[in-house]
Amino acid sequence: MQQMDETPATQMSEEDLRRIVREEIQAALGASKDPGSQRAAIIASKGTLDWAYPPLILATAAAATGMETSVFFTFYGLNILLKDFDKELKIGPTGNPAMPMPQIATIIPGMVPVATKMMKSKFKGKGVAPIGELLDLAAELGVRLIACRMTMDVFGYEEADFRDGVEYAGAAAFISDARKANVTLFI
DSSP states (O other), rough: OOOOSSOOOGGGOOOHHHHHHHHHHHHTTOOSSOGGGGGEEEEOOOSSHHHHHHHHHHHHHHTTTOOEEEEEEEEGGGGBBTTHHHHHOOOOOTTTEEEEEEEGGGSTTTHHHHHHHHHHHHHHHOOOOOOOHHHHHHEEEEEEEEEHHHHHHTTTOOOGGGGGTEEEEEEEHHHHHHOOOOEEEEE
């Protein structure tokens, strides 16, 4: 922590105050001048189409800025890494008040495929990359995609169920990695 003289803040220049605040924030965050030494650790725990986007977009953005990035996929988040992820990632509109349809309509049989198609169409119309492209981009950028071993065991998944390039680790191994991260997100 920087030592300040006894000069009252009212006598300090605005520039000096801003410099001190910036230095304190950087020290508190463990910021480095070298963006390549920054790390991001993200936990993906949800396995629906709408929840597959946030961890992948954030991971690719972090990696694109030079951060060493890893994503730990646990519980239903494992669906994102499956070879047949496109079949598994759906939108469940029931109980989702953010869906742009009356909630009573969400209980109609067949609404899951309708909502899924609607979401995919909306993303495509806005130029957002599909999940497969985001996964490929993550791999190209060196993002570590890590499947939770315990969850694999619980749900009966084998390594052969997942796309190429996926790593496998337990929670303790990921925590060891995450504790070195400058940014840690749980999604």
